[in-house]
Amino acid sequence: MGSKIDTDYLVASPSFITGVGSLFNLAGGYFIYNQHRTGPEADAAAIRRDWFKVAEDFKAAIEKSKAEVGSEPS
């Protein structure tokens, strides 16, 4: 997909290993996050990354539009 930024930046991607490991999460605190000092700060960081992702979409759309125009008979 060629994407650089993850939109699930605040949380770690779950996997088979983390699933098995969670069985031993007796004390809690197994799942970790990209933490920020406050909730609004975390929201701002996540929203910022979302908009960068949208910008990546725009970039791809511009490239596609350029290619379409280039392939049109003049």
Next chain:
Amino acid sequence: MAKEIIKGPGAAHPVPRQQSSIVTTQTKTTLYPFAEDLEAYNRAIPNGAERLFNNFDNQANHRIAIESRVVDSNIRQAERGQLFGFLTIIIALLVALWAAYIGHEKLAIAIVGVVLTGGFSVFITGKIQQREDLKRKKEAARKAGAE
């Protein structure tokens, strides 16, 4: 600030005069096309801006669909991991109980030991995996300028 030398009939000697001017420049940096860019697209090709936005819509929808599938798949994998892990532990404990019942206490202790060691190894591996994943996401955002 510019320094100008005044020369003329009334000036016996060149008189330096201080002249100051304020130049205001406005720089906008954006990741998105400006309205002027879209107008330029429209001038360059018929419905250029609309076509660009259609492409953008398609790209965004495509990305969101892929992300949804990836996230769902990861969650399902984690759920499978929980189920398989739980079943493995239950079976191992039943075998250990059976072994102890028929008089193989050492075998029972060994089975429980292996289950606990394996389980906690996976627990720690999972924790490390999460930490590395979060670090990678942070680094990717920093490299892309979103940090």
